[in-house]
Amino acid sequence: MKIILTIIFLGISIFGTDPIALAAEQTPETFNQWKNTLKQEIQAQGLSEQAAQHFIESLHYIKRVIELDRRQPEGTMTHEEYLKKVIPESKVKAARAAYKANKKLLKAAESESGVAAKFIVALWGKETHFGKVTGNYHVPSALATLAFDGRRASFFKKELLAAAKIIGEGHIELEQMKGSWAGAMGNCQFMPSSFLRYAVDANNDGKKDIWGDKEDIFASMANYLRESGWQSDETWGRQVKLTQPFTAYQFGKAHRQSLNAWQQQGVRRADLSDLPQTDMQAYLISPGGENGRIYLVYDNFDVLMRWNRSHYFATGVGYLADRVGYPKID
Numbered sequence: 001m002k003i004i005l006t007i008i009f010l011g012i013s014i015f016g017t018d019p020i021a022l023a024a025e026q027t028p029e030t031f032n033q034w035k036n037t038l039k040q041e042i043q044a045q046g047l048s049e050q051a052a053q054h055f056i057e058s059l060h061y062i063k064r065v066i067e068l069d070r071r072q073p074e075g076t077m078t079h080e081e082y083l084k085k086v087i088p089e090s091k092v093k094a095a096r097a098a099y100k101a102n103k104k105l106l107k108a109a110e111s112e113s114g115v116a117a118k119f120i121v122a123l124w125g126k127e128t129h130f131g132k133v134t135g136n137y138h139v140p141s142a143l144a145t146l147a148f149d150g151r152r153a154s155f156f157k158k159e160l161l162a163a164a165k166i167i168g169e170g171h172i173e174l175e176q177m178k179g180s181w182a183g184a185m186g187n188c189q190f191m192p193s194s195f196l197r198y199a200v201d202a203n204n205d206g207k208k209d210i211w212g213d214k215e216d217i218f219a220s221m222a223n224y225l226r227e228s229g230w231q232s233d234e235t236w237g238r239q240v241k242l243t244q245p246f247t248a249y250q251f252g253k254a255h256r257q258s259l260n261a262w263q264q265q266g267v268r269r270a271d272l273s274d275l276p277q278t279d280m281q282a283y284l285i286s287p288g289g290e291n292g293r294i295y296l297v298y299d300n301f302d303v304l305m306r307w308n309r310s311h312y313f314a315t316g317v318g319y320l321a322d323r324v325g326y327p328k329i330d
Contacts (some may be wrong), residue, residue, distance in 0.1 A: 046168030114232030
């Protein structure tokens with residue numbers, strides 16, 4: 001069975017063109033008029049009059065952002081294809097190498113947050129390939145373009161004002177605030193509002209730097225998960241086998257019950273051994289359909305779904321984290 005997977009690509013020009021420097025004729029005159037109405041609201045985010053004017057002058061209409069928003073690429077990919085293509089063995093090896101190279105910082109983030117280091121590095125790998133693909137769009141301009149366009153004007157204007165607040169607080173220079181075409185920033189791929197809520201100044205240097213400081217990056221990712229309800233004494237879920245016909249089971253969050261109850265209904269570990277004897281709550285999902293992989297997922301799966309509301313994404317992070325941690329890497 002094929003499942004439609006929407007993949008939002010980071011906005012990086014394959015031709016090496018700086019998205020900020022698009023030709024002036026592509027910028028509607030009405031955009032320049034519109035952005036100049038924002039000065040008072042920009043100043044309210046903590047910028048001086050001069051800084052607010054500089055912020056506004058930096059905003060450029062990016063035609064490519066609208067093209068990407070209108071024509072987000074879609075592909076047909078099964079869940080199994082997704083795991084093999086998006087998380088190949090080479091990515092597992094890269095994740096394990098990244099874990100070892102950054103173990104001290106990852107463990108510090110784990111100790112502070114209760115989020116296991118393997119999940120932090122798995123998220124880092126899934127979002128930006130360990131910091132290699134973070135996006136090269138000028139985030140304020142991308143957000144202003146989307147706010148001006150009007151399809152989700154209120155959402156993107158809120159994010160634009162949040163970006164101004166980040167600049168006002170001195171976390172990043174205006175010209176260096178880079179990210180995806182949709183405004184997701186840095187190694188964490190936080191939207192500006194998420195940055196304000198979850199980003200951490202782990203090294204106490206006065207800046208929350210999710211663009212270049214790994215200590216802040218790992219602590220911020222872990223803080224997002226912790227604040228979203230991460231349970232430090234649980235994992236995300238497990239692949240299982242059904243000993244009864246697929247149609248005999250109820251899937252989805254509405255059918256959460258204990259592992260003991262699932263055991264009684266014939267659900268087993270992937271190797272067909274018994275499930276752990278516990279009242280911990282879980283529910284079944286089948287992102288690949290009847291003939292694909294079946295999972296029992298726990299509360300932490302729901303936390304991963306808050307990061308990205310896709311079963312493919314959440315199971316992918318869990319799958320990568322499990323592969324990073326096995327055999328034991330510490």
